[in-house]
Amino acid sequence: MCGLTVSVALHRSGQSCSKDQPSDESTKPTPQRQNANSLGDLRTKLNKSLDLIAHRGPDAKGVWISDDGMVGLAHNRLSINDLSPEGNQPIHSDDGLIHAVVNGEIYDYDRIRQSLSDSGYRFSSRSDSELVVALYQRYGAPSFLDHLRGEFAFVLCDESTGKIIAARDRFGVKPLFWTVVEGKGQARVLIAAEAKAFLALDWKPEWDVGAIADGGWEHGDRTLFRGVKKVLPGHYMELTADGRTVHQRYWDIEYRNKREVETRTVDEMVLGVREQLIEAIRLRLRADVPIGIYLSGGIDSSIVAGIVAHLVREQGVKLGNQDAASRIRCFSIQFPEGSGYDESGIDIAERTADWLGVQIFKKHMDEDALAEYFADSAYYCEHHSVDLNSVGKFGLSSLPREHGFKVVLTGEGSDEHFGGYTFFPPDFLLEPDYSMPDLPLSRDKTLREALQSSTQNALKHKLSRLGFFTHEVEGPERFQSVNGISMFDCNRVRQVPLRMFAGWVRQRWRGIDSRETASNAISPEAMEKIREKWHPLHSSQYIFSRSMLANILLSCLGDRTEMAHSIEARPPFLDHVLSDYANGLPPSLKVVYDPTKPGSSAGKGPWWEETNAASHAFSEKWILREAGKPFMSQELYERRKHPYTAPVKWPKGGPMYNKLRDICTRDAVENLGFLEHDVVERAFEDGFGDDAVASSARFLFCVGAWVTLSERFGVRRARVEDHA
Numbered sequence: 001m002c003g004l005t006v007s008v009a010l011h012r013s014g015q016s017c018s019k020d021q022p023s024d025e026s027t028k029p030t031p032q033r034q035n036a037n038s039l040g041d042l043r044t045k046l047n048k049s050l051d052l053i054a055h056r057g058p059d060a061k062g063v064w065i066s067d068d069g070m071v072g073l074a075h076n077r078l079s080i081n082d083l084s085p086e087g088n089q090p091i092h093s094d095d096g097l098i099h100a101v102v103n104g105e106i107y108d109y110d111r112i113r114q115s116l117s118d119s120g121y122r123f124s125s126r127s128d129s130e131l132v133v134a135l136y137q138r139y140g141a142p143s144f145l146d147h148l149r150g151e152f153a154f155v156l157c158d159e160s161t162g163k164i165i166a167a168r169d170r171f172g173v174k175p176l177f178w179t180v181v182e183g184k185g186q187a188r189v190l191i192a193a194e195a196k197a198f199l200a201l202d203w204k205p206e207w208d209v210g211a212i213a214d215g216g217w218e219h220g221d222r223t224l225f226r227g228v229k230k231v232l233p234g235h236y237m238e239l240t241a242d243g244r245t246v247h248q249r250y251w252d253i254e255y256r257n258k259r260e261v262e263t264r265t266v267d268e269m270v271l272g273v274r275e276q277l278i279e280a281i282r283l284r285l286r287a288d289v290p291i292g293i294y295l296s297g298g299i300d301s302s303i304v305a306g307i308v309a310h311l312v313r314e315q316g317v318k319l320g321n322q323d324a325a326s327r328i329r330c331f332s333i334q335f336p337e338g339s340g341y342d343e344s345g346i347d348i349a350e351r352t353a354d355w356l357g358v359q360i361f362k363k364h365m366d367e368d369a370l371a372e373y374f375a376d377s378a379y380y381c382e383h384h385s386v387d388l389n390s391v392g393k394f395g396l397s398s399l400p401r402e403h404g405f406k407v408v409l410t411g412e413g414s415d416e417h418f419g420g421y422t423f424f425p426p427d428f429l430l431e432p433d434y435s436m437p438d439l440p441l442s443r444d445k446t447l448r449e450a451l452q453s454s455t456q457n458a459l460k461h462k463l464s465r466l467g468f469f470t471h472e473v474e475g476p477e478r479f480q481s482v483n484g485i486s487m488f489d490c491n492r493v494r495q496v497p498l499r500m501f502a503g504w505v506r507q508r509w510r511g512i513d514s515r516e517t518a519s520n521a522i523s524p525e526a527m528e529k530i531r532e533k534w535h536p537l538h539s540s541q542y543i544f545s546r547s548m549l550a551n552i553l554l555s556c557l558g559d560r561t562e563m564a565h566s567i568e569a570r571p572p573f574l575d576h577v578l579s580d581y582a583n584g585l586p587p588s589l590k591v592v593y594d595p596t597k598p599g600s601s602a603g604k605g606p607w608w609e610e611t612n613a614a615s616h617a618f619s620e621k622w623i624l625r626e627a628g629k630p631f632m633s634q635e636l637y638e639r640r641k642h643p644y645t646a647p648v649k650w651p652k653g654g655p656m657y658n659k660l661r662d663i664c665t666r667d668a669v670e671n672l673g674f675l676e677h678d679v680v681e682r683a684f685e686d687g688f689g690d691d692a693v694a695s696s697a698r699f700l701f702c703v704g705a706w707v708t709l710s711e712r713f714g715v716r717r718a719r720v721e722d723h724a
Contacts, residue, residue, distance in 0.1 A: 002089065003056025003076040003563075004101040005049040006155045006191040007042065007201060008164050008239055009069065010180075039069050046074040048200035049192070055380070056103075056193055056563045064090040064099055071157050071164065075101040078566055080287050080406055081109070087127035093137055094122040097160045100136075102129035103193055104152035104174045105570065107283040112147065132156065141165055142236060145250045149283070149577065151570070153231070155191050162241025166191050170251045171413065171574045172233030172550035175559055179203060179228045189239060194560075195228050195382055196713065207718040209674045213505055215495040215514035217383060218551050219521035224383055224709070226722075233550050251576070252526065253545055255538035255583045262435040262586050269585055273627035276582075280575035281307045282317060284409060291320035292405040294396070294569075295330035295360060296644060297348040299625060299636050300411030300420075302356075304572060305330055306631025308409065309356050320407060328358040331408065333396040335647060336366050348635065355633040363399045365392045370646065371655035375663065375708045380564035381556040384705035386468070386494045386698040388646035388656075390556035397565045406568060412558055413573030416545045417582040418621040419537060419590030420641055423490040425618050426456040427540040430484060433588040434535075441593050451593070454614035456486060467648055467694020468493035471514075485530075487540040488515035491547055496702055502676050504720040518547060537587040557644075585623060592622035648697050652688040660684075660704045668707045673718030675703065 046063050054061075057076030065072045075089035091100045106112075106128040116134045117123065123130055132154050135144040141163070151173035155166045168176045178191045181202050190198050199205070211222040221229040231237050234251040238244075264272075281304060285291060293305045309328055311317040319328065332349045353360035370391050377394040378384070400408050415421050419428065429452035432442040441448045464470070471492060492514040498506055522530070522543065530539040562569045572578070595617050619625070620641050629637055650656040661684070669677045680703055687696030709715060 002078060002101065002103045003050065003053035003193045003197070004103050004153070004155060004191075005046055005053070005074040005193075005197045005201070006101065006164075006166070006189075007046065007072040007074075008189040008191070009071070010187045010189060010239075010243060039065055042069060042072050045201050046072050049197045050074050050076050052200055053192070053194050053197045055566055058566055060085070060088045062088050062090055064092075066157070066159065071099075073099055073101045073155065073157065078406060078568060080105070080289055080568060081128045082126035083288050084125070086125035087129070089129065091127075091130050091133050092124075093133045094124070095137075098133050098137060098156065098158050100129075100133050100154055100156040102132050102152060102154040103176075104150060104154075104169065105284075105568065106131045106148055106150045106152060107286070107575075108149050109286060129154075136165075141238070142248060142250045145236065149575070151574070153193065164189075164239035165236055166231055166239075167236035167250075168231045168233055170234045170576045171545065171554065171579075172230075173554055173559060173571060173574055175555065176231040177223065177228055178231060178237065179225075189245070191231075191237075194380075195223065195225055196379075198228070199713065205713045205715045206722065207672070207674065207715055209505060209718050209723050210509065212496075212674065213498060213501060213509045214512045214517045215492065216517050216521075218491070218495070219518045219547050225715070230551075233546070249523070252523075253542055253579070253583065255529075255534045255542070256435070256585075257533050258431070258535040258538075259434050261437065266589065269589060270623055270626045272581055273585075273623055274630075276575075276578040277303070277572065277627060278307055278311070280572040280578045281409070282311055283575070284570040284572050285311065285317055285319055287320040287407050289320055289406045290322050290329075290404065291407045291409065291570075292400050292403070293328070293330045293358075293409045294411070295332050295349050295353060295358075296411070297352070297636075297639075297642055298411065298644075299621065299628060299632060299639070299641075300414035300573065301409075302352050302632045302636050303624070303628035304409050304411055305352070305356055305358060306628065309358060310631060328356075329403065329405070330358050330360045331396065331399045331403075331405075332360055332362050333392055333644075334362045334364050335392070348639070352633060352636060361399055361403060363396045365395050365646070367650055367655045369395055371659035374656075374659055374704060376564070377556075377561060378705035378708040379712050381560045381705075382709065383552075383555065384702040385552070385556050386496075386701060387648060388701065389644060390561055392644075392646045393557050394561040394564060397562045397567050400567055401565045406566065408562075408567060408569050410558075410569045410571045411573060412553065412569075412571040413549070413579070414621065414624060415641075416541055416549050417573060417579050418624040419541065419587070420621045420624075421544070421643075422462070422620070422641070423459055423486065424537060424540055424620070425591055426452055426459055427485045427487060428535075428537040428587055428591045428618075429455065430536040433586055435586040436588045439588055439593075441588070451614050451617070455618075458614065459486070459490075463490070463493050467698055469495060469497050469695055469698070471495070471497050472499065485536050485540050485543070487543045488518050491515075491518055491543070494548075494552075496699060500675075500679055500699060502674050505674050508720070508723055518543065522546070535587045537591065538583070589623040590621065592619040593617060594619055648694045649692045650688055650697070651690075654688075657684075657688045660700050663704045663707050664700065668711065669703065671717050672706055672710055675706075 043063055050061050057078040059079040060077040063074045073090045089101050109128045112131055121134045135147050152169045153174035153176035157164050175193055177195050180187055180189055190201050206226040208226040211217040216222040217224050221232055235249050238246045295301050295305050312319050370388050373391050373395050377391045429448050495514045664680055666677045669675050669680050683696040683699050686693045687700050
């Protein structure tokens with residue numbers, strides 16, 4: 001685990017090409033040996049860059065620069081496997097020609113290491129990160145990526161070929177950004193785990209107003225900052241010796257053909273999920289430090305905790321470096337009692353901990369704490385959010401550190417694989433489940449269409465009631481090419497409407513539809529499968545996983561808020577072997593129709609208030625509940641999903657109101673360049689108090705984050721002439 005920064009010099013203007021369209025216009029650079037002063041200057045800058053992301057790895061720091069000064073690799077280490085100095089980075093191959101900096105964890109370490117040792121590779125450490133270099137040496141690129149199981153982002157330099165390879169894990173658990181800066185007669189490609197690392201390397205940040213206005217930062221490779229891009233999940237970027245930048249996909253999410261009839265029994269598939277999940281968790285218990293668990297009131301983290309307890313107590317598996325049979329430790333967040341947003345669900349997390357026989361520590365997040373953490377959360381996340389969920393997660397991630405833990409297991413990815421979100425049923429109902437043709441919803445078109453209409457209307461009402469944004473641009477006929485699935489509409493409710501931006505922005509991006517931005521970010525290959533091959537539920541899951549999951553949930557509710565406190569989170573549900581199995585399951589085993597379920601929403605939290613009977617007739621994540629039943633209490637087995645959600649409404653004059661007032665001054669807002677202060681002021685008038693308009697509060701959360709980033713990064717004021 002680490003923070004990494006890389007600088008690569010180019011004798012060109014930065015030609016970039018996509019996976020199947022290499023450029024022939026670049027010329028091969030002539031290596032030029034740099035003088036000692038130049039190399040020293042680069043080393044100084046790389047060390048300062050590491051200081052900006054020292055939170056990602058406070059245990060050690062290392063820099064390697066090639067003799068000609070063309071490549072510099074820098075690394076902050078969070079020591080988890082092999083705590084000795086031999087595990088420090090950058091990593092060098094046994095022949096001294098391959099160098100790398102690696103962020104994250106590679107699992108199934110012992111088996112892979114033994115195989116490589118048997119083939120003659122001489123390891124210099126016991127660190128899992130060294131597998132990246134050893135596998136590359138044995139298999140080459142891109143084949144070596146197929147052997148990596150885990151969460152990772154890394155940059156590898158092969159001096160024998162002149163190649164530089166930057167790769168990111170399959171779901172985007174670990175971040176990786178890149179940009180190009182022009183220097184004195186020379187451009188440099190910069191690659192880092194966080195954009196703030198670029199500040200020490202002559203990067204001058206500017207807003208990408210287009211990515212903010214059209215929602216592009218949530219889809220594809222753009223960010224809030226102009227010219228700063230992400231290496232996409234499941235992709236690698238190659239800087240070749242002849243000066244080209246090539247982006248290549250090495251893996252993508254895949255689903256079964258919707259016309260394929262299921263031949264396995266339900267019991268076989270339940271057992272398959274259970275076995276795959278147990279193995280994914282077992283692999284993530286390997287560490288040379290203690291491992292904890294984030295435990296909420298939901299089934300995802302509870303199943304993880306239950307399986308960990310099973311492995312430790314019944315199979316003797318070590319939990320990190322501890323024999324934790326009697327002291328498994330869990331961490332939970334608790335919002336103010338009576339707010340309706342307390343995920344511990346009137347102490348259900350505590351009752352779950354008692355049932356499992358584990359120890360639980362709670363982080364109480366009241367309004368004072370949320371206000372205190374707000375600006376720091378925005379700074380570390382490097383993007384805005386329409387709620388305070390990330391602020392709560394930022395606070396929670398301080399808790400394991402206080403108790404001496406560097407590693408926690410989490411439940412992210414379960415809803416995406418097993419159909420857990422309340423906005424999945426409308427898309428599930430768009431078509432019959434051809435793989436299970438004897439089910440009522442597969443046979444009864446009238447019933448299915450009636451339920452689809454009812455759940456769709458209920459979803460729209462729910463999102464409106466919770467204060468998510470509405471947009472003027474309509475026209476669902478534009479999206480019939482993706483079978484009319486509603487995920488594009490669900491995604492855009494988090495997108496700040498164009499009407500809330502400055503006049504020049506409204507004019508420049510007039511008529512823009514963030515649904516179109518989202519659809520354009522989908523690869524042609526995936527779009528063809530959405531049209532012809534996948535069931536609408538799976539298409540919806542794919543779009544969500546490649547947008548919201550990768551660009552928001554795994555950022556502000558994952559890596560960025562965790563690593564702000566030097567915490568590595570391991571999400572077993574995002575194990576790609578487990579996900580491949582889950583994606584081959586019939587849709588009707590993920591979302592199950594059960595008209596006998598009670599329709600009351602009483603006591604089920606804000607996401608279930610005022611919902612109709614049709615919405616209650618579906619069991620989300622049904623097969624996961626069955627697979628995890630031996631490892632959780634009956635109370636949890638029967639409980640509806642309660643999303644992790646921070647309160648949105650707060651009183652005028654309270655800590656959150658005052659914090660945003662302090663941040664969003666007239667000068668600060670106008671210095672952004674893309675907002676007008678009068679619009680912000682009106683949001684303050686109706687965004688707080690007993691009759692608060694939740695969408696106004698959500699807008700202010702975004703403004704507060706933008707201002708924080710503007711001031712802490714020194715972002716230049718956006719100008720119309722820069723976005724002609």
